[in-house]
Amino acid sequence: MHSSTDQAGRQAPPGLLDTVSLEITGKDVKELRSAAAQIPPGTRVNITFLGNENMALRVEAARVVRELGFRPVPHVSARRLRSQEDLKDYLAALAEADAVEEIVVIGGDPPEPEGPFPDALSVISTGLLGAHGVRHVNVAGYPEGHPKIDDDVLWKAVEQKWAALREQNLACSVTTQFGFDTGPVVAWIEKLRAREINSPIRVGVPGPAGVQRLLRYARRFGVQSSASVVQKYGLSLTGLLGTAGPNRFVESLETELDTDRHGDVSLHFYTFGGVRATAEWIQNARHE
Numbered sequence: 001m002h003s004s005t006d007q008a009g010r011q012a013p014p015g016l017l018d019t020v021s022l023e024i025t026g027k028d029v030k031e032l033r034s035a036a037a038q039i040p041p042g043t044r045v046n047i048t049f050l051g052n053e054n055m056a057l058r059v060e061a062a063r064v065v066r067e068l069g070f071r072p073v074p075h076v077s078a079r080r081l082r083s084q085e086d087l088k089d090y091l092a093a094l095a096e097a098d099a100v101e102e103i104v105v106i107g108g109d110p111p112e113p114e115g116p117f118p119d120a121l122s123v124i125s126t127g128l129l130g131a132h133g134v135r136h137v138n139v140a141g142y143p144e145g146h147p148k149i150d151d152d153v154l155w156k157a158v159e160q161k162w163a164a165l166r167e168q169n170l171a172c173s174v175t176t177q178f179g180f181d182t183g184p185v186v187a188w189i190e191k192l193r194a195r196e197i198n199s200p201i202r203v204g205v206p207g208p209a210g211v212q213r214l215l216r217y218a219r220r221f222g223v224q225s226s227a228s229v230v231q232k233y234g235l236s237l238t239g240l241l242g243t244a245g246p247n248r249f250v251e252s253l254e255t256e257l258d259t260d261r262h263g264d265v266s267l268h269f270y271t272f273g274g275v276r277a278t279a280e281w282i283q284n285a286r287h288e
């Protein structure tokens with residue numbers, strides 16, 4: 001899977017697999033440590049903001065990610081913050097752990113906000129991010145839409161977040177929800193570019209994992225997993241005990257993307273409890 005010019009003279013993206021990012025939860029740090037030698041130094045490692053993990057665990061995970069020579073990208077979930085103090089304390093603790101330079105700001109799943117921040121924009125608009133040393137903010141993208149949020153609301157939110165970050169001189173990237181089908185991803189990238197949002201895009205993809213686990217997460221997050229989609233991906237519904245990696249997804253994306261039209265696009269791996277398996281999959285895919 002190397003970048004090359006194909007017969008049509010189309011420039012495939014240089015190394016969709018060259019600079020990938022990973023996503024872990026606070027609990028995955030132990031496995032990250034033991035798999036560290038298989039992950040290139042400087043790799044971005046996102047730390048998901050789960051409802052069942054606390055601030056201390058997230059901050060400690062970010063600290064370890066930095067210690068291991070990677071770039072921590074901690075998540076801030078707007079709707080899970082109880083107060084402005086909560087946000088300040090979290091940012092200050094991340095700064096202390098040398099883990100505040102790049103973050104993700106996300107709305108979050110609680111149906112009602114647990115504090116004063118209903119969405120990512122309200123966190124960005126506090127001005128607290130830059131003041132605590134944040135330089136780069138990732139926002140979410142949904143190539144297949146979101147089960148609870150209308151498409152026009154999502155697009156407006158991306159535009160507003162992008163504009164607010166520019167105004168504050170903060171760099172912006174867009175990280176997408178994982179999926180099994182490249183069709184909606186490419187179409188969505190084209191819509192984003194048509195809005196003249198030229199930020200780097202990290203396309204979310206699951207690391208190799210058991211079929212049942214992947215389908216469970218897909219259902220939980222409203223990700224398309226129809227029979228035809230999962231078949232194309234290489235998931236066998238009859239072999240529920242099997243494991244599936246994103247081989248075909250990545251190959252399709254490499255064929256369908258064109259740097260001139262689609263800009264800076266890389267891959268973001270949701271490891272779903274399989275940090276080592278994901279690191280090994282990436283290593284192997286790079287050498288194919």
Ligand SMILES: NC(=O)C1=CN([C@@H]2O[C@H](COP(=O)(O)OP(=O)(O)OC[C@H]3O[C@@H](n4cnc5c(N)ncnc54)[C@H](O)[C@@H]3O)[C@@H](O)[C@H]2O)C=CC1
Pocket residue numbers: 078079105106107108109110111118119120121139140141148149153154157158176177178
């Ligand atoms: N892609 C990912 O990896 C993750 C996604 N999420 C999802 O983030 C969603 C939205 O976050 P962003 O894209 O950052 O949007 P956002 O924070 O920019 O908000 C966009 C619009 O959607 C509304 N909204 C946000 N969360 C909502 C919710 N849970 N229920 C109903 N309306 C909501 C907001 O009020 C706003 O109008 C959350 O609902 C959650 O499903 C959460 C964690 C990780």
Ligand SMILES: Nc1nc(=O)c2c([nH]1)NC[C@@H]1CN(c3ccc(C(=O)N[C@@H](CCC(=O)O)C(=O)O)cc3)CN21
Pocket residue numbers: 023025027048050052109177178221270272273
């Ligand atoms: N709408 C939405 N909300 C999210 O919270 C979310 C997404 N989308 N998209 C994908 C990311 C990645 N997410 C996750 C969520 C849970 C684990 C996880 O490891 N959870 C369990 C592990 C065991 C299990 O699944 O049985 C845990 O220990 O909490 C990993 C990534 C959450 N994320």
